Amino acid sequence: MSGRAGPAHHLLDILAAVAPLRTWGSAAVIAILSSAIAYNAGAGWASSALIFALLLLAIPLLLRRGGRDAPVDRDPAWARHRRAVSPVMPADLSPVDRAAADRAAHDEEFDEDLELTVWVGENAAGDRVEETRLTRPHHAINGRALTLVSPYVEPDARPAPVVPELSFDTEAVRAHWQHTTVPGRGVVLFDAPVSARPLRWIVSYGVPGGLWNPLRCIGLDVFRYDVRQFQIGNFAVRFIVHGSAHKVFIQERNGRGRVTGYDRDPDGSTVVTWTSDYPAAAVLYEWDLRVVWRD
Amino acid sequence: MTLAFQAGKALHKGNPAGVMAIEHAELLERIYMLTDRLEIHELELQNIRSTLEAAFGPAPPYSDDVKIIFDIGDRSVDDQVAEEHVTAAHHGNVVHWYAFEGFSRGRDQAFQFREVLVHLTRAREVGHERVTAVELTTAAAPRALITFTPPHERVLWEVRYRCPGYWDKLRQAGGQRFEWVPPPVGPGETKGRRSVVRAVTFVFRVPATLGTLEAFDLPRGASFRRAATDAHGSTYRIDIRDISALLGPPATAIDPIRWYLELKSADAP
Structure with missing residues (x-):
């Protein structure tokens, strides 16, 4: 892969940022054919060229805004490789944000309780995640790097970007979400450093295209969550499965924690609460989920 | 048209x-x-x-003896892992498959198996023995279902993959915690073994340019020794004979086996 750099690839980078390269390719083909047709049909050189240019620009942009949740996108291997080995911090942050994000990423000066609430909807639109965090800063922190829960899509498909909603238990704290070049990853940048007391906050978001498609189709799925990146105290996950589920079975694969609650909500959904041992081990957790759906 | x-x-x-x-x-x-x-x-x-x-993931019916060789690179992109497996049937008579999970430090280091796979081989017995990998997830660690055709009661196979950036901390900060979670047995297996892996040998190959390697906080029963040194660098070995004994009684969580590795630079006094 080395030796694949140069002006041509900067152009490719820019094109790829607007739309997948494959889309550009298709657009070019369509534009060439259309202008050829137009020329053949008696249009002049100038108008054919105009048609070519318009189509070349319009098709990727139209497809991009076409309202499709997950346009299939093939990342060139060299870009993926670079993404894989690049350090935590992205290239698309402003210098100020990047400095703060950098500190946030390497700062382990806090510990945190985490409660994940995961909604398994009746369809993709019903899939939601809410992360309730109680962060105890050991000293002032500027930000918190987060990875949002996202589906295991085909490796070549890039998940649609998600901007989570942030809410804090005090009006004094404000922050904004700065996403990174890696899909699903970003940094919550606090407008002013947070230090004084434990901060309780909620990150909530839907998942475009759905998080639980296999679970809905075949009744089997695996949910993984990595807490190796920070010091964790209490850790709990609440699975709220839509009322069309008849039975729900959840187990952590490595025998960590246990299911501490199995209830039915008034609206018919099944709520399974899993709680880790205390303090939670800093590992990658894996839950096997099995659901029997009503017909 | x-x-x-x-x-x-x-x-x-x-x-x-x-x-x-x-x-x-x-x-x-x-x-x-x-x-x-x-x-x-x-x-x-x-x-x-x-x-x-x-x-397949949660109920592996085989047992495994494995030697894991880490090639610590001069640069991030040179980090490589080679695993030599001897996989034997534990439940049933033959081994058809293996649920493989590659090494990854997690979110900072996500990549896909088919991107990093360098080599997958199986020792020949009769000829025409096939080993194939089906990538399972694109989650943090590369995962694949390795299949053996034809199946055998004992299969010797090897996998080698690139693991770019795995030793970044060791190179940059001079020290890194090494962590390995032994693959657990299925939830139905309540007594006896805790992990499908019985014995494991870790080998660390360090290029001479990086210096020498030292290990701290080794788990009970593990030994660390320098196995060889030549012009290119040094090789270190850590042997763990009985994983299940190390993990303790059943019905407890499987904690990662971990220790700390430090580089002593060659030019330091």
């Missing part, structure tokens, strides 16, 4: 704009159709992977 164009031309004689409009509508229609079809295929793939993972 030409036919459609001719037909359109015949229908709209003297009106090229009309012909073009028809052409574009058809092409856009076709693009949308193909995108839809791709999305359906993607969902199907998701389901297949999920079925394979949920069916």
Whole structure:
């Protein structure tokens, strides 16, 4: 892969940022054919060229805004490789944000309780995640790097970007979400450093295209969550499965924690609460989920 | 295309704009159709992977002795892992498959198996022995279902993959915590072994340019020694004979086996 750099690839980078390269390719083909047709049909050189240019620009942009949740996108291997080995911090942050994000990423000066609430909807639109965090800063922190829960899509498909909603238990704290070049990853940048007391906050978001498609189709799925990146105290996950589920079975694969609650909500959904041992081990957790759906 | 164009031309004689409009509508229609079809295929793939993972992942019926060789690179991109497995049937008579999980430090270091896979081989016994890998997830660690055709009661196989950035902390900060979670047995297996891995040997190959390696906080029963040194660098070995004994009684969580590795630079006093 080395030796694949140069002006041509900067152009490719820019094109790829607007739309997948494959889309550009298709657009070019369509534009060439259309202008050829137009020329053949008696249009002049100038108008054919105009048609070519318009189509070349319009098709990727139209497809991009076409309202499709997950346009299939093939990342060139060299870009993926670079993404894989690049350090935590992205290239698309402003210098100020990047400095703060950098500190946030390497700062382990806090510990945190985490409660994940995961909604398994009746369809993709019903899939939601809410992360309730109680962060105890050991000293002032500027930000918190987060990875949002996202589906295991085909490796070549890039998940649609998600901007989570942030809410804090005090009006004094404000922050904004700065996403990174890696899909699903970003940094919550606090407008002013947070230090004084434990901060309780909620990150909530839907998942475009759905998080639980296999679970809905075949009744089997695996949910993984990595807490190796920070010091964790209490850790709990609440699975709220839509009322069309008849039975729900959840187990952590490595025998960590246990299911501490199995209830039915008034609206018919099944709520399974899993709680880790205390303090939670800093590992990658894996839950096997099995659901029997009503017909 | 030409036919459609001719037909359109015949229908709209003297009106090229009309012909073009028809052409574009058809092409856009076709693009949308193909995108839809791709999305359906993607969902199907998701389901297949999920079925394979949920069916095979949690209940491995084999046992495994493994030697894991880390090539610590001069640079990030040179980090490589080689695993030499001796996989034997534990439940049943033969081994058909192995639920493989590659090394990864997690979110900072996500990559896909088929991107990093360098080599996958199986020792020949009769000839025509095949080993194949089906990638299961694109989650943090690369995972794959390795299959053996034909199956055998004991299969010797090797996998080598690139693991770019795995030793970044060791190179940059001079020290890194090493962590390995022994693959657990299925939830139905309540007594006896805790992990499918019985014995494991870790080998660390350090290039001379990086210096020498030291290990701290080793788990009980593990020994660390320098195995060889030549002009290119040094090789270190850590042997753990009985993983299940190390993990303790059943019904407890499987904690990662971990220790700390430090580089002593060659030019330091």
